[in-house]
Amino acid sequence: MAIKLEHISYVYEADTELSVKALDDVSLEIPDGQFIGLIGHTGSGKSTLVQHLNGLLKATDGKLYYNGENIYDKDFDMKKLRSQVGLVFQYPEHQLFEIDVFSDVCFGPKNLGLPKEEVEARAKKALRQAGIEEKYEKQSPFELSGGQKRRVAIAGVLAMQPKVLILDEPTAGLDPKGRDEILGQISQLRKETGMTIILVSHSMEDVAEYVDRIIVMNKGKVKFDDVPKKVFSHVNELEEIGLAAPQMTYLMHYLKKEGFDVDEEAGTVEEAKVSILKALGKDREAQKGQGGRAC
Amino acid sequence: MNIIEAKKLVYEYIRRDEEGNIEGVSRAVDGVDLSVNQGEFIAILGHNGSGKSTLAKHINALLTPTEGTIFVDGKDTSDEANIWDVRQSAGMVFQNPDNQIIGQVVEEDVGFGPENMGVPTKEIWERVEESLKAVGMYAYRKHSPNKLSGGQKQRVSIAGVLAMHPKCIILDEPTAMLDPNGRKEVIRAARALNQVEGVTVILITHYMEEVIYADRVFVMDEGKVVLQGTPREVFSRVEKLKGLRLDVPQVTLLAYELQKAGVNLPDGILTPEELAEELKKVRQSEDGRQ
Ligand SMILES: Nc1ncnc2c1ncn2[C@@H]1O[C@H](COP(=O)(O)OP(=O)(O)OP(=O)(O)O)[C@@H](O)[C@H]1O
Ligand SMILES: Nc1ncnc2c1ncn2[C@@H]1O[C@H](COP(=O)(O)OP(=O)(O)OP(=O)(O)O)[C@@H](O)[C@H]1O
Ligand SMILES: [Mg+2]
Ligand SMILES: [Mg+2]
Numbered sequence: 001m002a003i004k005l006e007h008i009s010y011v012y013e014a015d016t017e018l019s020v021k022a023l024d025d026v027s028l029e030i031p032d033g034q035f036i037g038l039i040g041h042t043g044s045g046k047s048t049l050v051q052h053l054n055g056l057l058k059a060t061d062g063k064l065y066y067n068g069e070n071i072y073d074k075d076f077d078m079k080k081l082r083s084q085v086g087l088v089f090q091y092p093e094h095q096l097f098e099i100d101v102f103s104d105v106c107f108g109p110k111n112l113g114l115p116k117e118e119v120e121a122r123a124k125k126a127l128r129q130a131g132i133e134e135k136y137e138k139q140s141p142f143e144l145s146g147g148q149k150r151r152v153a154i155a156g157v158l159a160m161q162p163k164v165l166i167l168d169e170p171t172a173g174l175d176p177k178g179r180d181e182i183l184g185q186i187s188q189l190r191k192e193t194g195m196t197i198i199l200v201s202h203s204m205e206d207v208a209e210y211v212d213r214i215i216v217m218n219k220g221k222v223k224f225d226d227v228p229k230k231v232f233s234h235v236n237e238l239e240e241i242g243l244a245a246p247q248m249t250y251l252m253h254y255l256k257k258e259g260f261d262v263d264e265e266a267g268t269v270e271e272a273k274v275s276i277l278k279a280l281g282k283d284r285e286a287q288k289g290q291g292g293r294a295c
Numbered sequence: 296m297n298i299i300e301a302k303k304l305v306y307e308y309i310r311r312d313e314e315g316n317i318e319g320v321s322r323a324v325d326g327v328d329l330s331v332n333q334g335e336f337i338a339i340l341g342h343n344g345s346g347k348s349t350l351a352k353h354i355n356a357l358l359t360p361t362e363g364t365i366f367v368d369g370k371d372t373s374d375e376a377n378i379w380d381v382r383q384s385a386g387m388v389f390q391n392p393d394n395q396i397i398g399q400v401v402e403e404d405v406g407f408g409p410e411n412m413g414v415p416t417k418e419i420w421e422r423v424e425e426s427l428k429a430v431g432m433y434a435y436r437k438h439s440p441n442k443l444s445g446g447q448k449q450r451v452s453i454a455g456v457l458a459m460h461p462k463c464i465i466l467d468e469p470t471a472m473l474d475p476n477g478r479k480e481v482i483r484a485a486r487a488l489n490q491v492e493g494v495t496v497i498l499i500t501h502y503m504e505e506v507i508y509a510d511r512v513f514v515m516d517e518g519k520v521v522l523q524g525t526p527r528e529v530f531s532r533v534e535k536l537k538g539l540r541l542d543v544p545q546v547t548l549l550a551y552e553l554q555k556a557g558v559n560l561p562d563g564i565l566t567p568e569e570l571a572e573e574l575k576k577v578r579q580s581e582d583g584r585q
Contacts, residue, residue: 018439041474042447090472091391143308146390146468147343147501172471173390175342175501176542202474205545244475247504247545251567258571260578269545273552280577282557 008062040217041242086162092153208267325518338506341515342540
């Protein structure tokens with residue numbers, strides 16, 4: 001499911017006084033199997049962009065191709081596209097509607113026309129992957145805490161086993177352990193299935209930890225598109241557009257200024273730890289102590 | 296009198312089947328004692344489903360206790376006659392701003408609260424302007440709130456509560472949908488409100504970095520308060536917090552990991568500046584030894 005966007009623009013409320021150009025000439029290529037982080041200030045167009053990728057919104061201008069097929073062609077199979085491109089919405093409430101949690105997660109695979117046993121097996125698996133315990137399955141999705149609702153919404157899309165998985169702020173509202181669990185699961189899924197993942201996030205720390213490419217949006221345009229270390233080296237420009245570098249990057253810049261010989265590009269706690277121990281001449285001792293425990 | 300005084304507070308959600316028979320009971324808050332002084336900045340942490348929002352909803356009488364009591368600004372919230380006063384004393388901002396925006400235009404929405412309270416028109420507009428500026432949304436005052444992006448909406452709903460000049464403001468994950476800059480602005484606005492106006496702030500969040508400025512931190516688990524103290528005290532308990540599905544700020548974690556690797560650092564480091572200072576001391580003493 002390689003995706004290609006050519007000069008995509010999108011205007012909300014075109015021809016009115018309130019028209020907003022949410023996407024402005026966006027061109028991108030998304031090859032199979034990448035783990036992409038999509039970041040940008042609030043209102044930069046991230047949610048608008050991802051809704052184009054499964055055809056929920058149709059570009060005002062420009063072309064969008066899946067494996068070379070133009071999705072705006074009359075005879076393009078939009079239903080198939082939606083089954084292969086799963087989107088977890090920014091607000092999970094927009095996605096939940098069934099009477100209980102289990103039925104809610106079954107809804108997607110059932111719609112794919114799968115046999116009942118398969119539907120239920122997938123739903124069970126997806127719920128566990130998203131960290132929802134069995135005891136919640138018969139509860140109404142609306143009688144859950146904020147984080148629990150989000151997990152159910154994620155499970156609903158995982159159960160579809162899409163080829164491209166788009167998560168719009170999936171970790172907003174999750175507890176720290178939940179953030180790690182969900183992103184770890186998704187990372188693992190990608191390794192096992194080769195699924196393409198697009199993660200929309202306001203957490204620079206999460207993005208630094210998990211993705212291999214970052215696309216930065218600014219006012220509807222693509223501002224940067226590179227590997228995390230390169231993107232986060234533009235600290236000042238990121239701040240100018242409402243973003244930031246991960247906390248570790250700031251620390252490393254500061255230490256460098258203070259004359260420590262550290263790696264300024266370290267973006268995660270683990271990278272920072274290795275680099276600081278080395279700068280202090282303690283790397284040997286540390287290795288002897290405890291070999292590479294991830295934190 | 297404390298602004299919030301909860302004693303042995305219990306809340307149970309009761310699930311019923313179609314005939315109204317009780318199907319299940321879930322005890323979301325389980326015997327919480329909480330006293331908060333006027334002007335304090337309090338943070339509440341806890342894993343998903345630990346009871347934070349349920350507890351918070353008691354502070355502005357959206358929920359009333361199943362057992363125990365809660366007094367807000369001296370008023371018993373279980374007494375229906377007090378509800379109006381309690382809601383005026385304590386304003387709440389929820390996780391999802393979609394459910395709290397009513398006006399057709401941003402400035403109208405923000406003015407709605409003070410208008411309802413009978414604030415004179417001229418002052419309403421002053422409050423609207425000051426609140427929108429505090430959250431960085433003044434430029435959008437003529438926009439329709441429904442058409443703003445998630446983060447923008449969240450800031451408008453915070454402005455809506457600020458405009459009511461409450462004694463206490465409860466922020467239930469106000470920054471969950473904001474970009475780094477928006478998050479900083481909101482936390483800054485909450486701190487300014489607390490320090491300059493003396494408003495009591497109750498902040499619920501899953502971002503550990505946001506609570507380092509709090510006077511006290513409460514940690515919830517299974518409806519109970521299981522840990523409390525200053526941010527430094529609480530964040531010194533790295534393993535305990537991890538066991539509760541929580542974390543510490545990244546720099547605190549790094550300091551902890553460095554400590555375990557043999558670097559001589561104090562517990563509970565909270566900011567990058569602090570860690571850098573400590574590392575400089577370490578470097579000096581190492582140089583001294585050579
Ligand atoms: N339904 C809508 N009608 C009109 N304008 C809209 C609508 N949805 C979004 N917009 C506008 O389009 C722009 C892009 O919004 P979008 O929701 O794509 O941003 P975002 O990057 O996802 O933001 P956030 O990080 O806050 O979720 C914003 O200026 C927003 O106000
Ligand atoms: N309306 C409701 N009906 C029934 N049970 C509910 C309802 N709302 C919450 N609960 C249950 O009460 C418990 C506490 O929920 P609460 O919303 O207070 O948690 P929380 O700490 O705010 O979680 P989160 O971090 O996910 O927002 C959970 O087990 C939840 O499933
Ligand atoms: Mg969005
Ligand atoms: Mg909650």
